[in-house]
Amino acid sequence: MSGLVIRNAELLDCTGADPRPGTDVAVNGSLISGIGSGVGGSSDREIDATGLTLMPGLTDAHVHMGLVSSAGDIGDLPWIDYVFTVRRVIENTLLEGFTTVRDAGGLDPHWARLVARGDINGPRILPSGSVLSQTGGHGDLRHAHHHAHPQGSIPGLSATPEVVDGPDQVRQAAREQLRKGATQVKVFGSGGVLSPTDPFDSLQFSYEELRAAVEAAADWHTYVLAHCHTADATRRALSAGIRSIEHASILDEDAARRIVESDAYAVVTLAVKYDLLADPERAGLTPSQVSKLQAVESEVGESIRLMGETGVRIGSGSDIVGPAQDRRGREFANKARFMSPEEVIASASTVNAELFYMSDQIGTVEEGKQADLILVEGRPLEEVEVLADPDRIVAVIKGGRIYKDTQGREVNR
Secondary structure, three states: OOOEEEEEEEEOOOOOOOOEEEEEEEEEOOEEEEEEOOOOOOOOEEEEOOOOEEEEOEEEEEEOOOOOOOOOOOOOOOHHHHHHHHHHHHHHHHHOOEEEEEEOOEEOOHHHHHHHOOOOOOOEEEEOOOOEEOOOOOOOOOOOOOOOOOOOOOOOOEEOOEEOOOHHHHHHHHHHHHHHOOOOEEEEOEOOOOOOOOOOOOEOOOHHHHHHHHHHHHHOOOOEEEEEEEHHHHHHHHHOOOOEEEEEEEOOHHHHHHHHHOOOEEEEEOHHHHHHHHOHHHHOOOHHHHHHHHHHHHHHHHHHHHHHHHOOEEEEEOOOOOOOOOOOOHHHHHHOOOOOHHHHHHHHHHHHHHHOOOOOOOOOOOOOOEOOEEEEOOOOOOOHHHHHOHHHEEEEEEOOEEEEEOOOOEEEO
C-alpha cells in the first residue's frame, strides 16, 4: 500500500471535458498516477471527496506578495514586520487554493527558493524580481520634488524597481534579475495608477529599450511581461517581442488583434481595481490616483469584450497589494462580470499554465502531471464565485502533499 487516493469526487479536470461525478484520482509521490473508478487500489491514505468538486490548483499570473504596505505608504514598514507579513501572505495564498503564482515584481527571488526547499509553505512562485522602469516611469517612486530614490532592494528580502535608461542599462538590469533567480523579466511599458509623476497614458521605454530586455530574456530561454494599460503601449511592447501584456485595460480592436497575431497573452487584473475604488480613502489614494482608476474601470469591460471577440488568450491575475492580500479568488467573481465561468476558470488554469510554459506540468488534472489539486464545496462551473471564498476551498494539495483539509476528509489506513 502506498500513495494517496482521492475518492468519489466530481472531477472538473479543465481539459474541456464535462465534470465527471464519482471519480477517483490516485497520486504517487508528486504526480497524478491514475484517474477513474477504483484507481489506486488499497492506499495508505485516502480522501473522501463525496459531495465536493476536484479541480486543478488555481494559478495567478500577477501577484505582488512583496508589496505589503498600503497604497499610500509603499516601503514604509519595519523590516521585521515586512518579513512576517510576506510570509503570512505566501502561506495564505496557498491555503486559498493557489498552487502556482507568478510574482510580477517586489518579491526577492530568494522567497521562491525558501518555498521550493520547504522552509515556508506556499505556492510554487515564479519570481520576476525588480521591475525595470525608465526615469519618470511607473516604477520611479520619487515625487516631483525628490531627487534621491527611495531605499533600494534588500538582498534576499525585497525587490524594488530598477530605474534604467537606454538599451545597455536595460540589458544589464534584465541580466541582473535573471542572475538573482528571476524566472522571467518584467518592464513597465505605460503609465500607471499609483505612481506619483507619470501620465497614465504615457508610453514608457523605447522600442530599442524593450527589445534589449526581450533579447536578454531570450538568451536565458525565458520571456518578458510588460505593464501596459493602453493600446499604444501594447502595440509597442508587442513589436519588441513582449510575450505577456499585463492589465490590457484600455485597448482598441487593432491592439487586441495584434496580441493574437504576436502569439502573446493578456493578463487581466480586476480585483485590485475594484478593491481600491471601494474605499479609496482607506487605501490612501490621491484624487489623481482615483481619477486614473475610474478611467480604467470605465473602459476595461470593453477591452475584455474586444479580446474575447478577437480570440486573445486571457490569463488571470489579481494584482492585489497591501498587508492583507486575502480572498485572492475574488478576481474570478470580478471576471465573471465579463466572461463565462468556463472562460474564467480556463484563465486561471490552462491559459496561465501555457503562459508560464508549464502546460505539461500544471493546469489540468491528467495522469503524469503535478498533483496540484483543490477540493471545492460547490460547483464552480455553475457558481464561479465559490472560488472567491477560502472557506469553500476545503482541501489543498500541492505536489502530492496535503496542505489543507478543513473537513477532516483524509483517512489513514
